[in-house]
Amino acid sequence: MITVHHLNNSRSQRVLWLLEELGLEYEIVRYERDAETMLAPPALRKVHPLGKSPVITENGVTVAESGAIVEYLVDRHGSGKLKPAPGTAEQLRYTYWLHYAEGSAMPPLLMSLIFSRIPRQPMPFIVRPVAKGIASKVLTSYIEPQLKQHRDYLESELEDREWFAGAKFTAADIQMSFPIEAFAARGGLGEKQPRLSSWLERIHARPAYKRALKRGGPFELIR
Structure with missing residues (x-):
């Protein structure tokens, strides 16, 4: 199962969107920004040392950074969808x-x-x-x-x-x-x-x- 460590009002929203476009099952673990500093909570550091979102986990694999997550999901689960043909x-x-x-x-x-x-x-x-x-x-x-x-x-x-x-x-x-x-x-x-x-x-x-x-x-x- 793919788990999205989802921070409110953040880049992780587009990871949810990608998963919906691909029709994949996933679960969400939610985190809230600090109301004053707007920073992510320390709990995210337990998932990734930088403590930022988006981060996904799947079968013991942790993937951070939006671009890396997009490439990982499209290449691993896309079955050719949402990506142009190679060499074009x-x-x-x-x-x-x-x-x-x-x-x-x-x-x-x-x-x-x-x-x-x-x-x-x-x-x-x-x-x-x-x-x-x-x-x-x-x-x-x-x-x-x-x-x-x-x-x-x-x-x-x-x-x-x-x-x-x-x-x-x-x-x-x-x-x-x-x-x-x-x-x-x-x-x-x-x-x-x-x-x-x-x-x-x-x-x-x-x-x-x-x-x-x-x-x-x-x-x-x-x-």
């Missing part, structure tokens, strides 16, 4: 987007979250203007231009294809869901990103996506 252009794109999601898209989104929260953190009154000024400078001069560059790039990649690997929905779209959900929640997807907005609507309409939300519980990204 679609397969190369598929591999690229599996790694791009966390390797390129998420770092500026995480930085945006951290620096936007700095002014709201407890600190001496005299320090607050300095911290606020530094955070604002980093956001406007570096992070926001990076986010715009990625949004524009992603929008352009969907110009002549419906899904990220090509004409068919694949696990790469599942992997890409978290950063694009984060863009929508934190930076917004406006009139200049109609293809990304349409892509989000398509994934939200998938029955497996809805089933994963029902099993995983309410899903709202940290802001």
Whole structure:
């Protein structure tokens, strides 16, 4: 039996979605973030030393990291589903987007979250203007231009294809869901990103996506 160690409002939601798309049986062990720090509880370290989610276990095997989990489940249990044929252009794109999601898209989104929260953190009154000024400078001069560059790039990649690997929905779209959900929640997807907005609507309409939300519980990204 596959066990998903599921942290609320986290990347593990897309693991549930993948399992639903593959029609696999699984069980969920739930963990809740600390209400103040928003960090995962120490109990997750008993599953994996880093104490982060997602993590899955199956027959004594522990797999961490979203991309590794996606590859493990698709290769071991997919029976050819949700993955392009080897040696095709679609397969190369598929591999690229599996790694791009966390390797390129998420770092500026995480930085945006951290620096936007700095002014709201407890600190001496005299320090607050300095911290606020530094955070604002980093956001406007570096992070926001990076986010715009990625949004524009992603929008352009969907110009002549419906899904990220090509004409068919694949696990790469599942992997890409978290950063694009984060863009929508934190930076917004406006009139200049109609293809990304349409892509989000398509994934939200998938029955497996809805089933994963029902099993995983309410899903709202940290802001």
